[in-house]
Amino acid sequence: MKTIAIVKATGIDGDQYISPVEPFPTDALAIVCDGEKYTIYQAGDILPETSSTTEE
Amino acid sequence: MPNLATLTAEGWSVPPIPSRRPIILAQSAIAASVTGTLVETVLATINIPGGIMGANGAIRVIPIWSYPSSANNKTLRVKFGATAFYDVVVTANVSAQALIVIRNRNSQASQVGFAPQSGTGVGGSTSPIVTAALDTSVDQYITITGQLALAGENITLEGYTVEVLPG
Numbered sequence: 520m521k522t523i524a525i526v527k528a529t530g531i532d533g534d535q536y537i538s539p540v541e542p543f544p545t546d547a548l549a550i551v552c553d554g555e556k557y558t559i560y561q562a563g564d565i566l567p568e569t570s571s572t573t574e575e
Numbered sequence: 576m577p578n579l580a581t582l583t584a585e586g587w588s589v590p591p592i593p594s595r596r597p598i599i600l601a602q603s604a605i606a607a608s609v610t611g612t613l614v615e616t617v618l619a620t621i622n623i624p625g626g627i628m629g630a631n632g633a634i635r636v637i638p639i640w641s642y643p644s645s646a647n648n649k650t651l652r653v654k655f656g657a658t659a660f661y662d663v664v665v666t667a668n669v670s671a672q673a674l675i676v677i678r679n680r681n682s683q684a685s686q687v688g689f690a691p692q693s694g695t696g697v698g699g700s701t702s703p704i705v706t707a708a709l710d711t712s713v714d715q716y717i718t719i720t721g722q723l724a725l726a727g728e729n730i731t732l733e734g735y736t737v738e739v740l741p742g
Contacts, residue, residue, distance in 0.1 A: 527614065531657045536720065537609075538617035547605050554612025554726070567608070 520564045523557040597635070597738045598627070604734035608721075615652070615722040618732040623655075623739070625713040628679050631742035632711075636661075636675040638719050638735040644669050648724040655717055658707040660688040661696060670733075671695075679742070683712045 523539045530536055539557050543550055549560040551567050560566050580589045601621040609616040623634060634655070642649045644667050653661035653675045661675045673696045677688050686709060690702035709715050717737055721730030 534615060536615040536617065537612065538620070538718070542620070543605075543607075549605060550607040550618070552607075552609045552612070552616050552618070554609075554614065554616070566606075 520561065521559045523559060525552065525554075525556060595741055597740050599736065599738050600627075600634075601735070601737040606731050606733055608729050608731040609723065610729040611726050613723055613726055615650070615720050617718050617720050618730075619717075619719040619735055621717040621719075621735075621737045623711065623715045623717060625711065625715070626683070627739050627741065628683065628711045629741050630679055630681050630683050633676055633678040633740040633742065634717065635738040635740060636677070636717060636719075636735065637672065638675075639670070639672040639733045640665075640721070640730060641670045641733050642721075642730045643728055645725070645728060647728060649728065649730050650722040650724075651730065652720045652722070653717065654720065655686065655688075655707060656709045656715055658686075658705065658709070659691050660705055660707075662691040663694065664692075677707075679711060684708055684710045686711075 523541055525537045526540050527535055527537055544559055546561050547559045549566045551558045580587050607618040636653050640651050646666055648664045651663050651671060652659050655677050660677050661673055665671055675696050677686050680687055686707040688705045689696050690700040691705045692702050693700035719732055719735055
């Protein structure tokens with residue numbers, strides 16, 4: 520598991536948005552942004568649950 | 576003058592047809608989620624190399640999302656540069672897939688797309704088309720984003736395909 524820092528930028532429409540400071544690694548299996556950082560799950564990590572895995 | 580076949584002493588001569596095959600630029604089924612923030616969050620960024628579209632080319636984007644069903648807005652966007660070509664709010668359902676086509680209008684610096692707030696990106700709409708003026712002769716970017724209205728929920732970009740249809 521590794522983390523990637525975020526950058527908060529303002530678009531030309533004036534709205535703020537979050538993006539990663541570097542590209543996601545090619546061996547990522549799942550990515551989660553919590554508003555503070557991007558967490559990159561890789562082989563061997565326990566993957567996070569998402570709505571797709573928790574909804575009936 | 577159109578590129579017509581001609582009859583020669585050896586038979587019909589057919590001029591070569593320029594390749595117009597779609598190019599898969601990016602494809603992923605790696606789940607990318609946002610939670611814990613109300614700020615619009617980039618879940619994927621795809622580079623569109625300069626000149627790859629051509630003056631009459633198009634980009635085709637097919638994203639698929641999942642999210643919890645609730646009364647709270649979850650906003651799903653696909654942007655070309657800063658312009659949203661898909662900008663849909665979902666609430667009480669749990670998944671979405673869309674077809675977004677961004678077309679150059681006989682110019683590498685003029686684009687048109689379907690009404691961005693209209694559901695799946697196909698069918699009829701009472702909303703107007705969206706236009707942009709990005710110079711596609713140089714590198715540009717598609718971004719796929721999610722934005723929550725309740726920080727405790729999540730939006731997951733389950734996957735996407737981005738193709739270029741040169742023209």
